[in-house]
Amino acid sequence: MEVLRPVLINIKGRIYRKNPVQEECYEEEEDDYPSSGAAAEQCLDEPCDAYNIEQTDRGFRCAIDVPSVLYKYIIGKKGETRKRLESETKTSISIPKQGVEGQIVITGAHRAAVASAVTRVEVLIDSFRRKQPFTHFLSFALNHPQVQQGFLRFREQVLELCGQDAGVDESIFQNPAKLHLTIGTLALLNEQEVTRASELLQQCRDAIRDITEAKPLPVEVRGIEYMNDDPSMVDVLYAKVTVRDGSDKLQQIADRLVEYFAAAGLMERERERVKIHGTVMNTLFRKDPSAEDKGASARPNAKDREAFNAKNILQVRNVIKVTVKTFIMLQKFSISNKCCSSELSIHL
Structure with missing residues (x-):
């Protein structure tokens, strides 16, 4: 039934289907961050006009606001999650230092690649935001x-x-x-x-x-x-x-x-x-x-x-x-x- 009726995620008015993926649990280490394991790896590619993607001299760029407490889920343990996202989307993901509020900046040679990376990052953020205690x-x-x-x-x-x-x-x-x-x-x-x-x-x-x-x-x-x-x-x-x-x-x-x-x-x-x-x-x-x-x-x-x-x-x-x-x-x-x-x- 999870395949026929998958979980739907609403991110800024856009609806995504979350396919069932086995989540991995990692214990946090002092200098490392846990890998998500449950990122929406099979989410559909996002239309390029859904994001504010800028064209630069070196390609394309998109900056998204992310609370610093969620950086670790994008980085993953020993940086594995970020490396996987960068490899699969052929983009570069720049994340501020832990505790420093700022923007995650995604750059790439192709607009569609940047849009795909942004989609994955936002779905990943939404997944772990839901697990945060309310404030x-x-x-x-x-x-x-x-x-x-x-x-x-x-x-x-x-x-x-x-x-x-x-x-x-x-x-x-x-x-x-x-x-x-x-x-x-x-x-x-x-x-x-x-x-x-x-x-x-x-x-x-x-x-x-x-x-x-x-x-x-x-x-x-x-x-x-x-x-x-x-x-x-x-x-x-x-x-x-x-x-x-x-x-x-x-x-x-x-x-x-x-x-x-x-x-x-x-x-x-x-x-x-x-x-x-x-x-x-x-x-x-x-x-x-x-x-x-x-x-x-x-x-x-x-x-x-x-x-x-x-x-x-x-x-x-x-x-x-x-x-x-x-x-x-x-x-x-x-x-x-x-x-x-x-x-x-x-x-x-």
Whole structure:
């Protein structure tokens, strides 16, 4: 089935078919870089006009922006990956020193050869970018005082009524100051990409204004739900957030944001529609309260997480139901960047 329905890769609006290739794993050495092994070696040649290829006195040249953290995957262990790409495409690939942000420059005697090399490098970059832990997340902050107060009451009541249930303790509750609706996660690998994401977020203002008709959007945080099939073995419990008038405007905004960021190559579209939710309990916090801020690199394997029993929490709905109203307003649109694992937050 992998041959009939291969993985499709979207790179800057161009769709590639990734043929199944055996990946090789290498341990990193101090002065060496691992070979990719899984580069799209059989990807189709790219039409020459798909790239900004310049003609020079010595042939043709194309420069592409690549975060320095990904250089090692183009170089490969002992330079094997770069040598293979250069040999197969009859081009020369110049890569800045590790840690120095810049451009990878590909030169060759023929335009088609340079285009082919660029295609392979970009597919290779995309493959390993997907494996990087996310560094930022796009979210709506739920930091209205009423929301925080409602959450604190919810936490107090759950601990009082269900504190004896398996896995339920104070450590797995969200920090009230960090309550938010996650729209999507991003792996922004250098300052240029952070700036690009910030600019794109600002450009989304018009799209959001069109949906809300430039008016405040009252929303309700009401009720809770869990994310798996067994309420007695839950890892994440979240608050349900809806627009007070029953419209799907919040869903439209979330989907539009993901559409913009996915089209720019800054975010992976995981599903057709964004799941609107505000996490209130998460077993990731049990061992590390800042795990969510640190991204995927800090996340334990499923077997290392201790689930909790949410049956009683779900049954006493009249006690733990959170009924708080907040407003998403366009008048206060800004971006906040916090700590080393920053948060791109939309404050509307």
